[in-house]
Amino acid sequence: MADNEKGRREGDPIPNGVWRDIVESEASLHTRQARRLVRSHAVSFEMAARIVPFVFGEVAR
Numbered sequence: 001m002a003d004n005e006k007g008r009r010e011g012d013p014i015p016n017g018v019w020r021d022i023v024e025s026e027a028s029l030h031t032r033q034a035r036r037l038v039r040s041h042a043v044s045f046e047m048a049a050r051i052v053p054f055v056f057g058e059v060a061r
Helices: 003-009 022-026 029-040 045-056
Strands: none
Touching: 029 045
């Protein structure tokens, strides 16, 4: 067993939940869509924020 798994040897449970990212979950729909474009295409956040309405349709802010 690797040294970095010391907690598992001592009987700590393996976490099976996924922690939500608070910043991502509280962001507006427009911001989340812009971040999605940044991750999937080679564009800056500013560019993605400007083209979000064209890609996803208008968003109520």
